[in-house]
Amino acid sequence: MDNTAVSAMFDEFADWLEIDDENPFRVRAYRRAAQVVRDLPEDVAQVAAEGRLTHLEGIGKDLAGKIVEFLQTGKVAALEELRSKYPPTLRDLLQVPDVGPKTVALLYKRLNVSSLDELEEAAQAGKLAALPRMGKKTQENILRGIQLLKQSAGRVPLEVAWHIAESIVAELKPLPSVEQIIPAGSLRRWRETIGDIDILATTTGASAEVMDRFVHLPGVTEVLAHGETKSSVIVVVDARRKYSVQVDLRVVPPGSFGAALQYFTGSKDHNITLRARALKQGLTINEYGVFEEKTGKQVAGATEEEVYAALGLPLIPPELRENRGEVEAAAEGRLPDLIDLAAMRGDLHAHTTYSDGHNTIAEMADAARARGYEYLAITDHSKPLAWGMDEKTLRKQIKEIRQLNEKYHGFRILTGCEVDILSDGRLGMDAAVLQQLDIVIASVHSNFKQSREEMTRRIIRAMETGLVDIIAHPTGRLVGQREGYDVDVPALIEAAKRCGVALEINAHPDRLDLNDLNARAAKNAGVLLTINTDAHAPSNLDLLRFGVHTARRAWVEKKDVLNTMPLDGLLKWRQQRRGL
Ligand SMILES: [Zn+2]
Ligand SMILES: [Zn+2]
Structure with missing residues (x-):
């Protein structure tokens, strides 16, 4: 808990400093400190107690002092002083997509906007469009963002x-x-x-x-x-x-635990379908158990297995309980054999200091090995992103990976790239260097506002280059923060099938992209999926479970997922895909 609290403190500090128009280097130092503490594999209080804070990268005397002050008093005087300069609700504006600290400062100074409600009002009145660096389009985006925030409020x-x-x-x-x-x-x-x-x-x-x-x-x-x-x-x-x-x-009483677990797990719609099935069998089902309707005698309740068995069904995994055909499938013995975390053999999407990751290739590889993986693909960003690699840097990285691989047994770092899909569907890296890689991921990171036709054509063109093995985070959405770009997902699925390209379930909890419904459609179309963390630090590798459970919600089995394959199977798939 301490690490989360300390990194949240630094994040807030950085936000206020930026709103306050502080020196960008100072702001960056605080953001970096937040990241370092968030990714720290041990308890920050322990590190502080042993006087090792200044050994952490980017933590100097000043920042270490703030951590100690926070741990001891629950407050940092300098932060309290900053906070007192502005209305406390002002920082809420940062939750709106497209609104950064600079914009917040502008809104506050020019329009006296200091809360979400005031921002919505100002946007509706058309006042934002008149501000410098704004315009009608930004104003619309901000309004849509506020809408999205309201939808996710309370969740x-x-x-x-x-x-x-x-x-x-x-x-x-x-x-x-x-x-x-x-x-x-x-x-x-x-x-x-x-x-x-x-x-x-x-x-x-x-x-x-x-x-x-x-x-x-x-x-x-x-x-x-x-x-x-x-x-x-x-x-x-x-x-x-x-x-x-x-x-x-x-x-709950032990004799009702299974029934209560079943009842409170839901979903509501799943439970309605179960209740109807029970009634046809002369049974009633509720949070206390399964009972004979006529006699009131309890026939099940202690475990979920026995509750489902009383209705003539095998246990239905919780992720499937959305009333999407799971009760019928269970009755007919057609439940999928769902994928689990233990089936995952590696991660095919990870970043290092070669682009916007926080750690070296060796550090990421060690973290993957510690998790028992057979392989980790290093897929740093490409140009034209400001933090992306050019061909020369990628060649240097390939060399470094080959050298590192010499010392491993039973583990391999795969060379790769998350190559940017340009607005017209071309790739941000030369074909010659991409062809040398073990894994090529392609994805969209810019120009999100294209029309549905343009965006769909853009991504399909990237697949048709034949150079791409995986499309990462295919819809670009951020859960509760940003709707995806407008894209025809069924058309993407069709093209992925035709081109033999795998589609990613990005496991980062902010993304979960493809989502459950889209991933199920892809699976049903016979498209291979891959579940990856998009790790930017070693601790991010643990986010894989969020992707695996999303895959389970999509009825996905082990055989549907590329990175459940052993290394040789994976490399063979890639060779066949590329027609080598
Ligand atoms: Zn990406
Ligand atoms: Zn990425």
Whole structure:
């Protein structure tokens, strides 16, 4: 928790400094510090206690002093001073896509806009378009962004929700009275955003101990209910953005645990379909169990397996419970054999200091090896992105990777590139150098506002070059922050099939792109998928699970995913794909 809090403090510091028009180098130092602490593999408080803060890259005496001050007092005086200069709601504007600190400062100075509501009002009144560096289009984008924010209001991103749920479970599980404890709800189905968090538990004897501990957990800012069978609290976390979420803890009798888990996992529509099926069999199903309608006798309830079995069904994995045909498939023995994390043999999308990553090739490779992978593809950005490589740099990188590979056994760094797809569908790197690579990823990072036809043609052209193995984050959306660019996904899927190109499920929780529905359509069309983290630091490799569970929501099996293949299979696929 400390690392998250400290990095959020530095992020906020940087935001205010930038709004305050501070020296860009100072702003960058604070952003860098936030990143360093966020990616730190150990507890920052421990590092501070041992006087090792200044050994961290980019942390000098001044920043180390701020960390110590924050850890000791929960505040930093210099930050408090900055905060006091502006209305506290001013920083909320940064949540709007296309609105950076410079724009916030401008809005505040010129229009006296200091909250989201005021920004919306000003945009609707057409006042933004008149500001320097703005214009009608930016104004429209800002309005759309505010709309998107409102839609996602009250929902927290999947990663944040898991972080909260897992830390609560870790606190409560060791209690002597706790027998079973597990998060249910949409979190257990791995939906991309989460409303409330539901946690279920069984106890030996009274529930007082676990309920008491629950309402006093760190991070709890409000207790809505404190009962014997149910308690509800509000938890606040600050992870780059501030989120508050309601968490319900229910303690249920062991004989009903499976039924309660099934009921509170949902989805609502899945449960309605199950209930209808039960009724046809003379049964009723609710959060307490499965019962014979006539006699009221309980026939199941302790485990989920027995609840589904009572309805003549195998256990349906939570990710499938969206009423998208899973009950019929289960009844007919057609449930997919879903992919899992253990099936993943490597990651095919990672960045290093050669572009915008934070670590060296060797550091990223070591992190991949530590996770038991057989391979890691290094896919740094290409020109024309300002932080992208040119051909010469890529050749240098290929050489470095070949040298590094000499010392590994049972592991290989794959040479690669995330080559930019230019506006007209050409690639940002010469064919000659791309042909030397093990893996070529292509993706769109600019000119998002093209028409649907232009964007679709642009990406299909990139596939038709024959040089591209994977299209990364195919729709460009950012969960809760930015809709994707306008693109004809079925046409992309058709082209991927025709060109033998794999489509990515980008596992970063901000992206999850392709999403579950698009990934399922791709799978059904016979397109190969790949699940990658797009890691910019070693710790990012752990985000893979978000992609794997999104794939499970898409009914994806091991055989549908490129990077479940062993290294030789992967290289053979690539050779066949390229007609070599
Ligand atoms: Zn990218
Ligand atoms: Zn990338």
